[in-house]
Amino acid sequence: MTQPIELILLRQWSTYQAIPVWIIDINGDLLFYNEAAEATLGLRYEEAGAIHASEMADIFQTTALDGSAIPSENLPIVIALRDRHPAHGELRIKAGDGVARHLHITAFPVEGLSDRHLGAVAMFWEEPIP
DSSP states (O other), rough: OOHHHHHHHHHHHHTOOSEEEEETTTTTTTEEEEEEHHHHTTSHEEEEEEEEOGGHHHHHBBBBBTTOOOOOSSSSHHHHHHSSEEEEEEEEEOOTTSSEEEEEEEEEEEGGGGGGEEEEEEEEEEEEEO
């Protein structure tokens, strides 16, 4: 499937970043996450397969810091995609390698030329769990 040039360039840009980057398209489908994200998520991009934004909370066993459930619609990347504005949050995931991680996530919408809404990007970093 051919992607808009803006998403192709964003994917290329993300490969040069030391911070984990996750990119989804307008439908909420995973397009790519970079090598730094693989280390944090405990799962290589090639092994992840098709993931929709609504499935992320289940696949990575996402919870609030207090252990309570977080509905997928409250994840920062879903908010950025749906509401077309930046969003930030903290949460815990149980990564693909079985390790629990405390993450800070900042997400923003991706807009193309002529105000085309193309998807969203999340950048995240890990904070050690005490």
